[in-house]
Structure formats: structure tokens, C-alpha cells
Amino acid sequence: MSERRIRIETPALTRVEGEGRLDVDIRGDRIHRLHLDIFEPPRYFEKFLEGRHYSEVPDTVARICGICPVAYQMSAVQALESAFGIRPSPWVEAMRRVFYCGEWIQSHALHIHLLAAPDFLGFDDVMAMAREHPATVNRGLSLQGLGNALIALFGARSVHPVGARVGGFHHAPTPAEVAALVERLEAAIPEAEALVRWTAELPLPDEAQEFTSVALRHEREYPMVAGRIVSSAGLDVAAEAFDEHMQERHEPHSTALFAAIDGEPYLVGPLARLNLNRDRLPAAVAAVLSETGIGFPSANMYHSVVARAVEILFAVREARDLLAGYREPDSPWVAASPRAGDAAGATEAPRGLLWHRYRTDDAGLIRHARIVPPTSQNQARIEQDLHAALRAGGLDRPDDALRRHAETVIRNYDPCISCATHFIDLRVERGS
Amino acid sequence: MTDERKPRVAVHKFSSCDGCQLAFLNLGPDLLRLAELVEIVHFAEAGPSNPDADVDIAFIEGSVSTPDERERLRRIRAHSGFLVTIGACATSGGLQALRNLRDSESEWREAIYARPEYIDSLAHATAIREHARVDLELWGCPVDGRQVLAAVRALLFGVPPVEERDKVCLECKRHQTVCVMVARGEPCMGPVTRTGCGALCPRFGRDCYACYGPAEGANTTSLAHRFEGLGLAPEAVARRFHFIHSGQEPFTGAGNEAAGIIPGKAR
Numbered sequence: 001m002s003e004r005r006i007r008i009e010t011p012a013l014t015r016v017e018g019e020g021r022l023d024v025d026i027r028g029d030r031i032h033r034l035h036l037d038i039f040e041p042p043r044y045f046e047k048f049l050e051g052r053h054y055s056e057v058p059d060t061v062a063r064i065c066g067i068c069p070v071a072y073q074m075s076a077v078q079a080l081e082s083a084f085g086i087r088p089s090p091w092v093e094a095m096r097r098v099f100y101c102g103e104w105i106q107s108h109a110l111h112i113h114l115l116a117a118p119d120f121l122g123f124d125d126v127m128a129m130a131r132e133h134p135a136t137v138n139r140g141l142s143l144q145g146l147g148n149a150l151i152a153l154f155g156a157r158s159v160h161p162v163g164a165r166v167g168g169f170h171h172a173p174t175p176a177e178v179a180a181l182v183e184r185l186e187a188a189i190p191e192a193e194a195l196v197r198w199t200a201e202l203p204l205p206d207e208a209q210e211f212t213s214v215a216l217r218h219e220r221e222y223p224m225v226a227g228r229i230v231s232s233a234g235l236d237v238a239a240e241a242f243d244e245h246m247q248e249r250h251e252p253h254s255t256a257l258f259a260a261i262d263g264e265p266y267l268v269g270p271l272a273r274l275n276l277n278r279d280r281l282p283a284a285v286a287a288v289l290s291e292t293g294i295g296f297p298s299a300n301m302y303h304s305v306v307a308r309a310v311e312i313l314f315a316v317r318e319a320r321d322l323l324a325g326y327r328e329p330d331s332p333w334v335a336a337s338p339r340a341g342d343a344a345g346a347t348e349a350p351r352g353l354l355w356h357r358y359r360t361d362d363a364g365l366i367r368h369a370r371i372v373p374p375t376s377q378n379q380a381r382i383e384q385d386l387h388a389a390l391r392a393g394g395l396d397r398p399d400d401a402l403r404r405h406a407e408t409v410i411r412n413y414d415p416c417i418s419c420a421t422h423f424i425d426l427r428v429e430r431g432s
Numbered sequence: 433m434t435d436e437r438k439p440r441v442a443v444h445k446f447s448s449c450d451g452c453q454l455a456f457l458n459l460g461p462d463l464l465r466l467a468e469l470v471e472i473v474h475f476a477e478a479g480p481s482n483p484d485a486d487v488d489i490a491f492i493e494g495s496v497s498t499p500d501e502r503e504r505l506r507r508i509r510a511h512s513g514f515l516v517t518i519g520a521c522a523t524s525g526g527l528q529a530l531r532n533l534r535d536s537e538s539e540w541r542e543a544i545y546a547r548p549e550y551i552d553s554l555a556h557a558t559a560i561r562e563h564a565r566v567d568l569e570l571w572g573c574p575v576d577g578r579q580v581l582a583a584v585r586a587l588l589f590g591v592p593p594v595e596e597r598d599k600v601c602l603e604c605k606r607h608q609t610v611c612v613m614v615a616r617g618e619p620c621m622g623p624v625t626r627t628g629c630g631a632l633c634p635r636f637g638r639d640c641y642a643c644y645g646p647a648e649g650a651n652t653t654s655l656a657h658r659f660e661g662l663g664l665a666p667e668a669v670a671r672r673f674h675f676i677h678s679g680q681e682p683f684t685g686a687g688n689e690a691a692g693i694i695p696g697k698a699r
Contacts, residue, residue, distance in 0.1 A: 014476045014477070014478075014479050014480070014481045015476075015477065015478070015479050016477070017450045017477060018445075018450060019445065019476075041447045041497045041498045041501070041553055041557075042541070042553060043447060043497075043527070043528040043557075044528065044531055045527075047531075048527065048528075048530045048531075051667075052671065053668065053671070056671065056675070059641055059675075060527070060675075063449050063451075063526075063527045063573065063676075064449060065449050065450065065451075066448075066449040066450040066451020066452065066453070066454050066574060067450055067451070067454065069451070106458075110457060114457060114478060115477075118479065124479050124480070125478055125479025125480060126463075126478065126479070127463075127464060127467040127472065127478075127479075130464050137464070138461065141460045141461060141463070141464075142460070144458065144460065145458075145460045148458055156632040156633075156635070156636055157574075157576070157629075157632060158454075158458065159451040159452075159454050159455075159458070159574040159576075160451060160573060160574055160643070162632050162633050162636060162638065163636055165638075170633075170636045170637055170638040171636035171637055171638075416450075
């Protein structure tokens with residue numbers, strides 16, 4: 001019996017955010033062991049939050065992830081506002097959506113162009129790809145820059161933005177600043193449409209797998225900052241009840257926890273969102289998607305890159321529409337009066353569902369925090385996908401081919417390993 | 433650096449959020465231009481992976497918090513000409529250095545992970561300079577593209593990079609920003625914080641929270657008294673100093689003093 005052990009050594013798992021490695025042990029014609037090792041050190045954020053004032057939470061949780069700080073801030077303020085019984089103004093609700101659109105555009109454009117596309121076009125990295133496809137890369141970088149500008153409009157900077165607070169924003173942009181961005185958004189619509197078509201024409205492998213999609217679903221909107229948590233297997237719960245259905249477990253090879261619903265792995269992220277919410281796309285975006293001929297829901301994980309492009313187009317148009325007729329509010333925030341409470345918040349980070357729960361005391365200090373990031377939810381699903389994909393492609397391929405295939409599979413999920421490791425279920429279990 | 437070949441650059445990640453690497457990845461067309469000026473030999477998030485290659489400039493994001501990271505840093509130092517830390521984690525330990533204050537790592541590990549024995553982690557998360565010689569520190573949580581490009585330019589020209597050491601207050605004056613502490617009683621950290629951000633928070637009408645670390649000659653004692661005068665409880669004053677740069681003096685000491693913590697003793 002032939003035995004092969006393939007190890008994609010650190011930090012050779014490249015073009016992902018954070019540090020991980022893949023360990024595959026192949027014996028004969030079967031995979032004996034397959035581990036996505038996440039060894040990014042824990043940073044104990046949930047513990048740092050204990051004893052902090054609620055007003056410090058947005059600036060703290062932003063530091064969990066440099067690529068999706070807006071998502072962390074928005075899930076946190078939603079949970080805290082719910083704990084305190086505050087309802088932000090319609091202006092705040094709309095502008096939070098714009099702020100979040102910026103992060104989707106930025107993060108998705110970064111992933112498509114800098115992390116994923118080199119796989120599909122056979123380049124080592126974006127620098128090499130730019131030499132042969134300068135227009136495509138420049139289009140991507142320009143969309144990424146637009147996303148960053150949209151975040152900075154409300155946050156002053158795009159990494160660890162400083163504008164978000166419980167109750168709203170510290171600052172409202174001026175109509176002139178908004179008008180300048182609306183012009184850029186308008187100009188970006190044809191670019192984003194072209195990007196959707198470009199991703200649909202990539203030489204993507206045609207592989208179907210069975211998996212469960214999980215995402216927010218809202219009565220009208222394409223989901224971002226509001227909605228119930230639903231799954232393709234029939235789950236339909238309020239954010240408050242999510243922890244009753246989702247279980248996390250700790251495996252020796254990972255500093256991130258593995259999530260499951262009813263014991264089964266599941267997918268979160270752009271493909272899951274689009275699979276569950278295609279009917280919530282505005283007509284103009286749905287039309288561009290239809291022209292590609294790719295049907296959603298899709299069982300092909302590689303269609304994630306198309307879903308990301310569709311969401312960029314959606315976010316560009318959504319931000320433009322929400323900023324049309326912009327007026328400065330009397331106040332960009334409502335005052336909070338803290339009270340003892342316990343509430344959850346859930347929003348759709350670029351990489352998928354991001355769920356927070358906080359318990360506060362009557363002085364507004366955090367007594368308990370729990371954060372479930374998208375990548376730890378996807379971790380079990382990534383391993384499940386790797387098992388199927390590597391077997392389907394043939395285990396007798398040379399190591400290099402297997403390694404390249406595995407890396408491509410992993411990158412599809414846009415894993416953010418930095419995020420994934422800092423969250424853990426605080427319920428203590430001890431074996432005897 | 434010789435004239436014969438392009439300077440070789442590496443970007444390494446330790447315990448961090450990846451946000452300072454975005455100072456490169458968010459450069460847009462300048463990233464491609466940078467890749468023409470220098471040879472990027474290691475930058476795992478962008479693709480090139482060659483962690484042990486000899487380089488002229490190594491940028492390091494993140495703090496040291498595992499035995500493996502300590503060893504990795506030793507090798508990087510041995511292979512690098514200039515070693516530049518980018519951001520709060522690498523420069524002062526960052527937010528995760530909060531765990532050092534109470535020596536709580538092992539307790540937290542046991543409280544959080546079902547199988548704590550699987551986690552290989554040091555008791556403290558510390559700045560790069562505590563483990564290796566550092567040639568240049570770029571402050572900020574996060575650093576921005578302007579800072580890293582200025583550093584690359586200066587090093588390529590063989591001149592020492594210009595360092596901003598002024599306080600955020602001076603930046604506010606330059607922008608004619610209304611003082612949020614004087615006008616609104618906000619507990620602003622601007623008087624003790626190094627500028628470089630462009631006074632973003634006061635310009636948004638809110639208090640600075642010191643993400644660029646302590647300024648030169650920061651009078652933390654006086655500011656702590658001012659915060660008490662604004663009505664902050666001692667623990668709230670301590671939290672102002674024990675936040676992004678809790679691992680950096682004089683913030684460590686100022687926070688300890690406010691909270692009545694005697695270093696080395698468990699609370």
C-alpha cells in the first residue's frame with residue numbers, strides 16, 4: 001500500500017488572510033486524514049471585552065479583522081442597541097448599509113483580484129497577473145479603492161474606521177463629500193457589470209457538491225445588516241436564537257472552533273447568500289446575472305467568485321441609490337442609556353454570517369461576550385469540500401497538482417484565518 | 433543595497449488582524465509600481481512565499497505570542513538588513529498585550545478552549561523589539577500606505593525616514609479642529625498621543641483613543657488628573673491608557689497607577 005503525506009507548510013498557504021496549513025495523509029486510494037490546520041495564535045478578544053464600557057466595543061472588535069472591521073462594528077452595535085432597547089434613526093440604518101456596502105466592495109474586490117483570480121488564470125500572484133492583464137487588474141484595484149473610499153466617508157479611514165458608535169455615527173459626511181462619491185459610484189456601475197461577466201467567463205471547474213447554505217434573509221432587502229437566519233435545510237430563526245441551533249467544537253489541529261448545525265457542516269458567505277436570496281436582488285442586478293447563464297442556487301463552490309462579483313455590483317448600485325438625495329441629519333446618532341441586558345446581533349460580513357452576543361450590566365459594562373465569525377463556521381465545510389474535491393480529481397495525482405488543487409479549493413471560501421481564531425465558545429467543557 | 437539589483441523586500445505576519453498588511457494591499461496602482469521598484473520576495477497574503485530568504489528590508493506585522501513566533505523572528509532577523517515593524521501589535525504588543533496586565537493567559541485559555549492542552553501560546557504577547565533588534569518602528573493601528581511608502585523611499589535613498597513625534601493636539605491646531613476635550617468634555621487622548629493619523633477622531637467630533645501610541649514627552653499623569661476632573665472613575669481612566677498600546681510606557685504605568693495596580697502582583 002502506498003502512503004503519502006502531503007503537507008502544505010506554513011506559511012505556504014498563501015493568498016489567504018492569516019496563517020494556516022493543510023495536512024493530508026493519503027493511504028492508497030483513500031484519504032486517511034485531512035486537516036486544515038489553523039495555528040494563528042489566539043488573541044482572546046472575548047475576554048478583553050469583559051469589563052469594558054459598551055462605548056469601547058466598536059473600536060475593540062474592529063481589531064479582530066483588518067479586512068472586515070465594519071462587519072465587526074455593525075454586528076456589535078446591533079447587539080448592544082438591542083440590549084439597551086435603542087432604535088437608530090432611518091438615516092442611521094440607511095447609512096450603515098452604505099458603510100457596509102463599502103466593505104463588501106473592498107473585500108470582494110481584494111479577494112477576486114489579489115487572492116483568487118491568479119489561481120484561475122495560472123499566475124503566482126497579482127503582480128504577475130497585472131503584467132498580462134493590466135486592464136482587468138486595474139479595474140479590480142479601482143473598485144477596491146472605491147470600497148475603501150466609501151468606508152472612509154463614514155469612518156475617516158478604511159482599516160479600523162473611527163466613525164461608528166452605538167446609536168449611529170460620530171459624524172455625518174457633508175453633501176459635497178457624498179456627491180463626489182455618488183459620481184464615482186455611478187461611473188463604477190458599468191465596471192462592476194463587466195466584472196460580473198468576466199468572472200462568469202473564467203475557466204472555472206465544473207464540480208457539484210451537496211452542502212447546506214446559511215445566511216440572513218430579509219423580507220425585502222438583499223441581506224446585509226438585518227434579517228432572520230435561514231438555511232437551505234429549512235432553518236429559520238431570529239438572530240437571538242441562533243446559538244440554540246449552532247454547535248461549536250474544539251479540534252486539536254485548530255485554534256478556531258468548528259461550527260455545525262444539527263451536527264452537519266454548513267456554508268456561509270457570498271455563495272450561500274446568493275443561493276438563498278437570489279429573489280432579493282434588484283431587477284437590474286438580476287438581469288446582469290441572468291445574462292451570464294449561471295443559475296443560482298448553484299452547487300458549484302467555484303461559483304463563489306461569480307457571487308462575489310454580483311455582490312460588488314449590488315453594493316455599488318445600492319450605495320448609489322441610498323446616497324441619492326442625501327441630506328445631513330440633525331444628529332447622526334441617538335443617545336444610549338445603558339441597562340442590564342443580553343442580546344445578539346447578526347450581520348453579513350463579506351465572508352458570511354457574523355454573530356455576536358453581549359451581556360451588559362446597568363452601568364453599560366460588558367459582562368460577557370461571544371463572537372462567532374464566518375471562517376470558523378466554514379471550517380468544517382472546507383474540510384468536507386477538500387475530501388470530496390481531492391477524491392473527485394484523483395488522489396494519484398502528483399503532490400504539486402494536489403497541493404495546487406487544495407489551495408484553490410480553500411481560497412474559494414476566502415478564509416480569514418486571523419478572524420477565525422479569536423473566537424471561541426465560552427461554555428467550558430471538561431472531559432474526566 | 434547595491435545598484436546592481438532591485439532591493440529585496442519581505443512582509444511577515446505574526447499575531448495580528450492583517451490590517452497593517454493592507455497598507456500595501458490597499459495601495460492600488462502604487463502596489464504594482466512598488467513591485468517594479470523592489471522585488472517582493474515574501475508576502476504570503478499577496479502570494480510570494482519565501483520566509484527564510486535574505487532581504488534588504490523586512491516589514492513585520494503582529495506581536496510575538498507563541499514559541500514558534502519567537503523562533504521565526506530569530507530567523508527573519510538573521511536574514512534581514514533593515515527590520516521595520518508596522519503597526520501597534522509589532523511595535524508595542526498591540527491590543528492583545530492586554531493579556532499581559534493580569535497574567536491571565538493560562539486561565540483564559542482554560543476558560544475558552546475545551547481542550548486547552550492543544551493551544552501552544554506564550555503567557556505574554558509582546559513587541560518585536562523585546563525579541564530582536566528593530567531598525568525602524570512605524571506606529572499606528574493601523575499604519576497607512578503613506579507611512580510604509582515613505583519608509584521604503586527613505587530606505588532606498590539611504591536616508592533615515594522622517595518620524596512624526598508630535599502630539600495629536602498639534603495636528604488638530606493645524607486643521608483648526610475644535611478641541612473635543614475643551615468644548616465637549618470628551619476624555620481625549622490627543623495630548624499624549626503621537627500624531628500621524630491626521631487627527632481623524634477629533635475631526636469627527638470624538639475623542640482620540642491613542643491608536644498611534646505615546647508621543648514624545650507625554651505627560652500622562654497630568655492627563656489622568658484631567659480625566660478624573662471630567663468625572664471619569666479610576667477604572668475608566670485606566671482603560672483609556674490600557675487599550676491599543678497597553679504594553680507601552682508611559683501608558684502601562686499610567687493605567688496601572690490609575691487602577692491602583694502594583695506591577696508583578698496579581699489583582
